[in-house]
Amino acid sequence: xxxxxxxxxxxxxxxxxxxxxxxxxxxxxxxxxxxxxxxxxxxxxxxxxxxxxxxxxxxxxxxxxxxxxxxxxxxxxxxxxxxxxxxxxxxxxxxxxxxxxxxxxx
Numbered sequence: 868x869x870x871x872x873x874x875x876x877x878x879x880x881x882x883x884x885x886x887x888x889x890x891x892x893x894x895x896x897x898x899x900x901x902x903x904x905x906x907x908x909x910x911x912x913x914x915x916x917x918x919x920x921x922x923x924x925x926x927x928x929x930x931x932x933x934x935x936x937x938x939x940x941x942x943x944x945x946x947x948x949x950x951x952x953x954x955x956x957x958x959x960x961x962x963x964x965x966x967x968x969x970x971x972x973x
Contacts, residue, residue: 871913871932872971878913879939880971881931885964888957892925895958898951899927905947911938936968 872878887895899917906915913932920926933939942948955964 875913875932876971878932878934878971879936880969881929881933881939881966882969883929883931883964883966885927885955885959886923886962887925887927888960891958895925895927898954898958899929902947902951905945906942909938909942909945911935911942939968 872880885895896919903915903917906912911934913934914930916930918928918930920928931939933942
């Protein structure tokens, strides 16, 4: 099965993850799901895939690919992301949100 970076090693990949605060998994899942549609309309969007851990339900991962870092930065400043960022303190555990920008090398 092909992935966006098979033929496009120049894409900026983002792997973000967070674990829901106790009792907040359903709410966090719903808020994350609500980000998908508006994000898919943004300039530079390639994919924005939401995953939940099998071993640790309530831990969520976003696997994203963007045309450029500038377009990712614009995404992070979009109203739906700013709104989501304002909710994070109540929805995630003490580790917060981890965002990792990576490039495929193999």
